[in-house]
Amino acid sequence: MTIHDRAYLEFREPVRELCARFGGDYWQSVSRENGYPTEFVKALTDSGWLAALIPAEYGGGGLGITEASVILEEVNRAGGNSGACHAQMYIMGTLLRHGSTEQKEKYLPQIASGALRLQSFAVTEPTTGTDTTKIKTVAKKDGDRYIVNGQKVWISRAQHSDLMLLLARTTPLADVTRRSHGLSVFLVDLRGAEKRGLTMRGIRNMVNHETNELFFNDFEIPAENLIGTEGEGFRCILDGMNAERILIAAECIGDGYWFTEKSRKYASERVVFDRPIGQNQGVQFPIARAYANVRAADLMRFEAARLYDAGIPCGEEANLAKLLAADASWEAANACMQTFGGFGFASEYDIERKFRETRLYQVAPISTNMILSYIGEHVLGMPRSF
Numbered sequence: 001m002t003i004h005d006r007a008y009l010e011f012r013e014p015v016r017e018l019c020a021r022f023g024g025d026y027w028q029s030v031s032r033e034n035g036y037p038t039e040f041v042k043a044l045t046d047s048g049w050l051a052a053l054i055p056a057e058y059g060g061g062g063l064g065i066t067e068a069s070v071i072l073e074e075v076n077r078a079g080g081n082s083g084a085c086h087a088q089m090y091i092m093g094t095l096l097r098h099g100s101t102e103q104k105e106k107y108l109p110q111i112a113s114g115a116l117r118l119q120s121f122a123v124t125e126p127t128t129g130t131d132t133t134k135i136k137t138v139a140k141k142d143g144d145r146y147i148v149n150g151q152k153v154w155i156s157r158a159q160h161s162d163l164m165l166l167l168a169r170t171t172p173l174a175d176v177t178r179r180s181h182g183l184s185v186f187l188v189d190l191r192g193a194e195k196r197g198l199t200m201r202g203i204r205n206m207v208n209h210e211t212n213e214l215f216f217n218d219f220e221i222p223a224e225n226l227i228g229t230e231g232e233g234f235r236c237i238l239d240g241m242n243a244e245r246i247l248i249a250a251e252c253i254g255d256g257y258w259f260t261e262k263s264r265k266y267a268s269e270r271v272v273f274d275r276p277i278g279q280n281q282g283v284q285f286p287i288a289r290a291y292a293n294v295r296a297a298d299l300m301r302f303e304a305a306r307l308y309d310a311g312i313p314c315g316e317e318a319n320l321a322k323l324l325a326a327d328a329s330w331e332a333a334n335a336c337m338q339t340f341g342g343f344g345f346a347s348e349y350d351i352e353r354k355f356r357e358t359r360l361y362q363v364a365p366i367s368t369n370m371i372l373s374y375i376g377e378h379v380l381g382m383p384r385s386f
Contacts, residue, residue: 008070015071018043019078024350027080031208031353036160041085042114044075050085051112053092058104059112064309065243069250069301076254079350081357083209086251087119087157090244091165094185098228098236103187107163119161120190122152122214123237130370132167133179133234137216139168139186141230146170146186146221148197152214154364158200160210164188166221167237170230185233187225196220207356242308242318244365249301249318252325255358256294259332262351263287263339283339290332297324316379323371326361333358 022040030037044050052068054060061067068089072082088111095104095118110116128134137150148168158164164187171182194200197219200212228236264287267278277283304321307314333355337344344351362368376382 008067011067011070012074014047015049015074016078018047018049019075019080022080024079024353028347028350028353032347034204034208036210037081037084038160040080041160044085045114045117048112050088050114053089053096054108054112055096058108060108064305065246066302066305066309069247069305072247073250073254073257076251077257078254079258079354082251082254083207083357083360084157085119086247087121088117090240090247091118091121093240093243094165094227094236095187097239098185099187100227102224103227107187111163116162117157117160118163118165119157120155120164122155122158122164122166122188124154125151126153126213130366132237133183134173135167135169135183137166137168139166139170139184139221141170141223144223146223146226148186148216148219148221150216152216154203154211155214156209156211158190158212158214159202162189162191164190165227165237167233170233176231180234182231183233184230185227185236186221187227188221189225193219207360209357209360242304242314245318245322246301246304246308248361248365249297249304249321249325252322252329252358252361253294253298253301255329255354256290256297256325256332258354259329259336259351259358260287260291260294263290263332263336267339277339286335287339290328290335293324293328293331297321297328300324316375319371319374322361322366323368323375326368329358330362 021043026040027037048061049071051060052063052071056062072086072089075082095107107116111118123132125135125137127136137148137152139146139148150168166186166188167183168186169182170184173179173182176182197217199215199217203211203213205211267283267287268276270277300317300321304314304317307317336351337355340349340351343349347353373385377384
């Protein structure tokens, strides 16, 4: 047990107890059915963990990113998949920091209680990818409403969420002095939305991650659902990106610890040629190396979270945490698969499911290459690479 395990036991132990009710058989069953872990998400919500970042006056836990990261780490460390529900935590910052008093009073208590789910965030488009300032979805003001037309892709949990944050262009790109201007954020009520001009199409994918294409056809949003100032939406979503990176890093760290523990246990028990395979350095050293890198990423996660909670700029640390953690979890996954050999491919051992799930974080929510580009340009001062 690491020092951080001991420091946050008041969060780790109850989350572990909850997750113990949803073991590998549960997650395998959900994966086989390409389903959504409704029972797990409800249990996490009912226990108040998904409301960790909501202030106490709105019925939430009033906790910081540090504690929230521990919660998500423990879900993945127990063999679960936080990707089914993690967005509610990192989306929350946009509403908390930029939402009006009326919006927060109307929605936050219901989100905290579980009466409403805010689990979806619509930014990415088919033709723009991570070039967010060039999105083509348009929202035009028409009296007391905005009319939205456009398309989004890879929008996760939209079919299992009541509310969604939407980024759309309210001023044409040609009419702004900076590319990041003219974008606005809206809080979209998804209940009955498909009868009002929104079409959702699920995307089957390698990891049973509930994600969709969205098509907006003269879709109406009340003007009161604009978050912050019109045209300043890009700044609003940036507030959530460091939180997102820190929380995703924590999930990867949870995966990394899960893989190394599986590897350690199996290597100690599996006997071939009259000796445990873990006695062979060719098996032992990759596991030890993977563990070392998970621990290093763990420390960077806590440093980024410390700065974030203190209100100190942490773009470098948040990006480094996500990069190091994603790489460490993938290294641990490969070491685990190699340790188990052919048995690692058998569903009953649950390795292959987690192997697929942790691979996602090499490319989402931002690819490791984009983080390297950020570090090269904004941290090391080298020329822009694209």
